[in-house]
Amino acid sequence: MPLPLAGLTVLEFSQYLAGPYAGLRLADLGAQVIKIERPQGGDACRKLATKDLWVGDDSLLFHTINRNKKSFCADLKQPADLEHVKQLIAKADVLTHNFRPGVMEKIGLDYASVQQLNPALIYGQVSGYTDTGPWAKKPGQDLLAQSLSGVTWLTGSANDGPVPMGLAIADMLCGTHLAQGILAALVRRKRPGPKQGCGALVEASLLESMVDFQFEGFTTFLNNGRQAPERSTLANAHPLLGAPYGVYKTQDDHVAIAMGSLHTLATAIDCPAIDVSDDHAFTQRESLKQQLQHHLLKNTTAHWLARMRAHNIWCSEVLGYTQLLNHPAFKALDITLTTQRSPGQPIHTTRCPLRINGSNLKSIRPAPLLGQDTDAIREAML
Amino acid sequence: MPLPLAGLTVLEFSQYLAGPYAGLRLADLGAQVIKIERPQGGDACRKLATKDLWVGDDSLLFHTINRNKKSFCADLKQPADLEHVKQLIAKADVLTHNFRPGVMEKIGLDYASVQQLNPALIYGQVSGYTDTGPWAKKPGQDLLAQSLSGVTWLTGSANDGPVPMGLAIADMLCGTHLAQGILAALVRRKRPGPKQGCGALVEASLLESMVDFQFEGFTTFLNNGRQAPERSTLANAHPLLGAPYGVYKTQDDHVAIAMGSLHTLATAIDCPAIDVSDDHAFTQRESLKQQLQHHLLKNTTAHWLARMRAHNIWCSEVLGYTQLLNHPAFKALDITLTTQRSPGQPIHTTRCPLRINGSNLKSIRPAPLLGQDTDAIREAML
Numbered sequence: 001m002p003l004p005l006a007g008l009t010v011l012e013f014s015q016y017l018a019g020p021y022a023g024l025r026l027a028d029l030g031a032q033v034i035k036i037e038r039p040q041g042g043d044a045c046r047k048l049a050t051k052d053l054w055v056g057d058d059s060l061l062f063h064t065i066n067r068n069k070k071s072f073c074a075d076l077k078q079p080a081d082l083e084h085v086k087q088l089i090a091k092a093d094v095l096t097h098n099f100r101p102g103v104m105e106k107i108g109l110d111y112a113s114v115q116q117l118n119p120a121l122i123y124g125q126v127s128g129y130t131d132t133g134p135w136a137k138k139p140g141q142d143l144l145a146q147s148l149s150g151v152t153w154l155t156g157s158a159n160d161g162p163v164p165m166g167l168a169i170a171d172m173l174c175g176t177h178l179a180q181g182i183l184a185a186l187v188r189r190k191r192p193g194p195k196q197g198c199g200a201l202v203e204a205s206l207l208e209s210m211v212d213f214q215f216e217g218f219t220t221f222l223n224n225g226r227q228a229p230e231r232s233t234l235a236n237a238h239p240l241l242g243a244p245y246g247v248y249k250t251q252d253d254h255v256a257i258a259m260g261s262l263h264t265l266a267t268a269i270d271c272p273a274i275d276v277s278d279d280h281a282f283t284q285r286e287s288l289k290q291q292l293q294h295h296l297l298k299n300t301t302a303h304w305l306a307r308m309r310a311h312n313i314w315c316s317e318v319l320g321y322t323q324l325l326n327h328p329a330f331k332a333l334d335i336t337l338t339t340q341r342s343p344g345q346p347i348h349t350t351r352c353p354l355r356i357n358g359s360n361l362k363s364i365r366p367a368p369l370l371g372q373d374t375d376a377i378r379e380a381m382l
Numbered sequence: 383m384p385l386p387l388a389g390l391t392v393l394e395f396s397q398y399l400a401g402p403y404a405g406l407r408l409a410d411l412g413a414q415v416i417k418i419e420r421p422q423g424g425d426a427c428r429k430l431a432t433k434d435l436w437v438g439d440d441s442l443l444f445h446t447i448n449r450n451k452k453s454f455c456a457d458l459k460q461p462a463d464l465e466h467v468k469q470l471i472a473k474a475d476v477l478t479h480n481f482r483p484g485v486m487e488k489i490g491l492d493y494a495s496v497q498q499l500n501p502a503l504i505y506g507q508v509s510g511y512t513d514t515g516p517w518a519k520k521p522g523q524d525l526l527a528q529s530l531s532g533v534t535w536l537t538g539s540a541n542d543g544p545v546p547m548g549l550a551i552a553d554m555l556c557g558t559h560l561a562q563g564i565l566a567a568l569v570r571r572k573r574p575g576p577k578q579g580c581g582a583l584v585e586a587s588l589l590e591s592m593v594d595f596q597f598e599g600f601t602t603f604l605n606n607g608r609q610a611p612e613r614s615t616l617a618n619a620h621p622l623l624g625a626p627y628g629v630y631k632t633q634d635d636h637v638a639i640a641m642g643s644l645h646t647l648a649t650a651i652d653c654p655a656i657d658v659s660d661d662h663a664f665t666q667r668e669s670l671k672q673q674l675q676h677h678l679l680k681n682t683t684a685h686w687l688a689r690m691r692a693h694n695i696w697c698s699e700v701l702g703y704t705q706l707l708n709h710p711a712f713k714a715l716d717i718t719l720t721t722q723r724s725p726g727q728p729i730h731t732t733r734c735p736l737r738i739n740g741s742n743l744k745s746i747r748p749a750p751l752l753g754q755d756t757d758a759i760r761e762a763m764l
Contacts, residue, residue, distance in 0.1 A: 002577060004566035029566045048641075050598065050622035051664060053606055064601040130737075133714025139640070143619050144698040147629060147638035150706045154548030155537055162629050162636055162700045164619040165547050166536030166611075172595060176558040181736040183565035184386035184411045190572035191389070200386070201739050208735035211717050213554060215732050216432065219446040221703050222718065222730035224435055228703050229548075237525050237546040240432035247529060247544050254544055256529035258521070259430075282433060316526040318544045321603050321610050324532045332515025335593050336604065348604035350597050353590035354563040355512075357583050 003030025004356060008186070009381075011036055011088055012069065013097035013109075015043045017142070017168055018206065019126045020065045021175030022096060022182070027068040028352035028361045031094070034070045034377060035368065036085060042071065042370040055347055058367065063347050066367040067339050073371030076107050085109070087382050090117045094182055098126040101136055111201045121199040122185045124178050129207045140206055145170040149210035154217065158233040173209040178202065216240065234289045242281030243274070243288035247318055253301040258314035262288070268311035269304060271295040334360055341366035385412025386738060390568070391763075393418055393470055394451065395479035395491075397425045399524070399550055400588065401508045402447045403557030404478060404564070409450040410734035410743045413476070416452045416759060417750065418467060424453065424752040437729055440749065445729050448749040449721050455753030458489050467491070469764050472499045476564055478506040480522070483513040493583045503581045504567045506560050511589045522588055527552040531592035536599065540615040555591040560584065598622065616671045624663030625656070625670035629700055635683040640696035644670070650693035651686060653677040716742055723748040 008031040012023040020035075020043070027033040037043055043066070049059035072088070074081040086109075089095060095114065097104060104110040111123045128140020129148075138144065146152055146164045156163030181202035189198055211218060217229055220240055229239035235246030237256075244257045244265055257265070266275035273291040276284065296304060301317055308315040324330050335353075340346045352361040390413040394405040402417075402425070409415040419425055425448070431441035454470070456463040468491075471477060477496065479486060486492040493505045510522020511530075520526065528534055528546045538545030563584035570577050593600060599611055602622055611621035617628030619638075626639045626647055639647070648657035655673040658666065678686060683699055690697040706712050717735075722728045734743040 002570075002575075004563075004570040004582070006570075007573070007575070008569075025562060029563075050620075051602060051606065053602060055605075060601060060605055061598060064597055129711060130715060133711045135711040135714075138698070139696045141640045141696050143627065143629075143638050143640045144696060146619075147636075147698050147700040148706065148711075150701055150703045151549075152629065152700055153702050156542075156545060156548070160538075161631060163538060163545070164629055164638070165551075166538070166613065166618060166620055167533075167596060167599065168620070169547075169551075169595075173555075173558070176555070176562060177735050180407060180558060180561050180565060181411075181738065183562060183569060185738065186569045187390075187565060187572060188384075188386040188388075190569060193389070194384070201737075203737040203740075204735060207711075208715060208717060211715070211732055212735040213551075214549065215446055216443060217549065218703070218707075218718075219442060219729070219731040220433060220435060221707070223437075223442055224433065226704060226707070231548065236548060237528075238432075238548055238550070245525065247525075247534065247546055249543060254529075256525050256546070258523045258525045314521045314523050314526060316520070316529050318529040318534055319532055320535050321532045321600070322608060324530065325600075325603070325608070329511060329515045329517040329530075329589075332517075333512060333590060333593070335590060336600075347601070349601040350593055353559050353586060353594035355583075355585040356563065356567065358585075 003361070005030035008032065008093045009034065009091065010094040010096065011092045013095065013099070014126060015098060016045050016048070017065060017171035018174040019096045019098045019178065020045065021172055022124065022179040023069060024065060024067070025176070025179045025352060026094070026182070028363060032070065033068070034072050034088070034373065035066065036072050036074055037370055039073050039075050039371070046370065055345055056342060060347070063367040064349050067349065068363045068365045069368055070373035070377065071368035071371050072377050073374045082107070084378065084382060086117055089114050089121065091381055092118065092121060093186065094122045094124060096124040096126065096178065098140070101127065101131040115199065119199055120189060120197050122182050122189070123199065123201045124182045125201065125203045126174060126178055127203070127205045130203070130205045142168040142170045142206065145206035145210055149207060149214070151210055151214060154229055154231070154239055156231060157236050158231045170206040170210050173213055174204050174206050177209050178204040232285050232289055234293055243285045244292055246289060248293050248296045250296050250301045250304060251299050254318040255296065255301050255304050256316045256318055257308070260313050264311050265308070265313055268308050268313055269295065337362045337364055339364050339366040385743070387412035390414070390475045391416065391473065392476040392478065393474045395477065395481070396508060397480060398427050398430070399447060399553035400556040401478045401480045401506070401560065402427065403554055404506065404561040405451060406447055406449070407558070407561045407734060408476070408564070410745060414452065415450070416454050416470070416755065417448065418454050418456055419752055421455050421457050421753065428752070437727055438724060442729070445749040446731050449731065450745045450747045451750055452755035452759065453750035453753050454759050455756045464489070466760065466764060468499055471496050471503065473763055474500065474503060475568065476504045476506060478508065478560065480508040483509065483518055497581065501581055502571060502579050504564050504571070504584060505581065506564045506584045508556060508560055509585070509587045512585070512587045524550040524552045524588065527588035527592055531589060531596070533592055533596060536611055536613070536621055538613060539618050540613045552588040552592050555595055556586050556588050559591050560586040614667050614671055616675055625667045626674055628671060630675050630678045632678050632683045632686060633681055636700040637678065637683050637686050638698045638700055639690070642695050646693050647690070647695055650690050650695055651677065719744045719746055721746050721748040
């Protein structure tokens with residue numbers, strides 16, 4: 001069975017995470033994704049190492065984000081190289097880039113220009129804060145986008161300062177939105193009608209993705225007298241939800257408890273102090289959470305889970321990486337895969353989270369060496 | 383210009399957030415999204431209120447997630463209603479549901495059965511933890527999926543326990559992946575070739591989405607001797623990144639500083655204590671962050687931002703909702719919209735984060751009343 005995007009070609013001028021994460025998803029869904037990289041170093045992510053981990057000359061991070069892609073080397077300042085890239089654009093289905101506003105215009109590869117080369121092209125553009133407004137030239141970086149978006153005031157407790165999320169949430173959300181918009185434009189292009197064969201400009205930004213991510217929070221804010229969300233001082237897990245929603249300490253570990261009846265919970269764990277009407281779940285959130293925390297410290301996670309599950313309360317253990325990866329439920333996901341670029345250097349990573357017709361998408365093609373496919377692509381496409 | 387998905391019909395059996403968030407994105411991209419709801423109460427999200435906020439008989443949350451959709455009432459246990467729903471399925475392009483494993487089989491609307499009605503249908507299925515393995519029957523709820531996924535150990539500081547993200551990250555990521563898979567399947571269905579006109583089963587789960595979200599972290603863990611990620615005790619913003627990456631207190635507020643040269647930063651803010659080689663950014667992370675925090679408390683956010691920006695250091699202020707929404711940069715996004723279901727009851731919310739051909743997608747169709755479109759849809763489609 002061919003993958004859904006088999007036969008489609010994506011040219012990826014994007015670097016770092018947001019655009020290349022979209023490219024990884026399109027590649028796993030079957031597209032041929034060709035990174036267009038400058039001869040001097042290529043995608044800057046090749047040299048961005050987290051924890052100083054490298055595989056060959058490239059960071060492990062680069063390998064993680066760019067497996068299942070090809071690499072074509074081109075110096076866009078050289079007319080001959082630029083001409084080759086234009087020929088590739090004429091034959092491609094999708095292009096993505098995350099250059100700052102003005103860069104593609106200067107090279108002559110902005111959307112208006114490439115439409116002349118290929119009116120059916122889907123042109124995906126990533127920015128930090130869109131290309132207008134006072135932040136258009138701010139660095140489009142994940143932590144800065146988080147910090148500007150308000151999201152740092154949702155996590156942690158009321159006594160904390162702003163708490164950023166400990167991973168690149170803005171990049172990843174922006175990448176998924178970009179992929180979504182590109183795919184929607186491809187659907188339109190293929191459908192009979194006045195827009196058949198027609199390309200599109202698809203734009204996503206870190207900040208808009210972060211606003212959308214908080215659509216519950218912003219809608220509440222906008223319709224509730226602009227009261228800022230309030231984290232609880234203890235066990236905050238969502239500032240808009242009342243007790244018991246949160247993660248609590250137990251005698252030996254932790255336990256997560258989602259929304260549900262306080263009366264049922266009080267009965268299940270024998271804690272009359274929290275047996276109040278659910279109408280008070282929000283207004284008495286602080287005291288209810290404090291009493292619940294006090295009570296849960298008296299016994300173990302296993303004890304509480306058994307009692308809560310007997311009453312169908314939504315609850316769970318709280319796992320770290322080691323516990324999760326050793327768990328049979330993780331193994332049942334079949335979500336890891338191993339790529340290998342050089343003999344003896346396997347790279348263990350995770351697959352596309354989707355399943356199509358019951359099959360996991362597990363391409364094991366490794367990340368490319370800089371320019372490794374230049375000649376083959378020239379031969380096949382130019 | 384028609385929207386990319388104009389003319390496509392999505393039947394949404396999904397409730398709560400993950401599936402309906404996918405439906406909202408498909409609706410904003412132009413699809414007709416019809417919620418199939420039971421006569422008794424419909425989507426359970428209609429009665430799930432955060433902060434006890436309601437508009438009419440439905441929670442504000444329901445309005446947020448379900449604007450731009452229609453509602454068709456059907457009791458799937460009544461043969462006549464089920465027959466109508468089957469007729470709709472025969473004419474639809476996409477179906478989504480998040481019932482627990484076995485429910486759709488019982489009704490006779492599982493993928494194998496509906497393929498007989500409509501071989502071109504794209505069938506999107508959301509679960510908590512896939513339909514196999516020891517967690518298949520666990521409640522598919524956001525906080526529980528976060529707690530099982532390891533993600534709670536990435537945010538907050540080393541002295542904290544597990545810190546969940548303060549919003550429904552698992553639901554939202556799963557919804558975006560579902561939309562992505564559905565759109566990829568629609569692309570395949572429309573392309574000439576052996577799979578033209580062919581439907582697909584697309585599955586996404588909260589847990590797989592959370593694993594993918596941490597692909598940098600899991601890949602590092604799997605290739606680095608299974609060392610769990612370590613949060614810093616102060617200013618943690620990404621456990622895999624070294625100093626200065628984080629959010630710091632200043633004399634009057636906070637400041638976010640992304641990755642960059644410690645030497646440049648030391649010069650910019652006149653803090654020789656952190657002027658070490660970047661090779662030590664990770665190994666000396668604790669002491670560097672402590673010295674940096676100590677130093678930044680001596681002056682204001684505006685002062686430090688001015689000095690850092692003069693050296694092109696990636697930094698920003700840290701905003702809350704009120705500051706962000708009053709900022710000209712937020713207004714430039716043009717990202718809010720207002721729907722209205724009843725006269726005098728406007729609902730202010732946010733739009734789709736994508737732009738297509740330079741236009742924001744700003745449908746103002748409100749969320750439907752339960753069953754409000756049943757008759758019109760019967761007339762048009764049955």
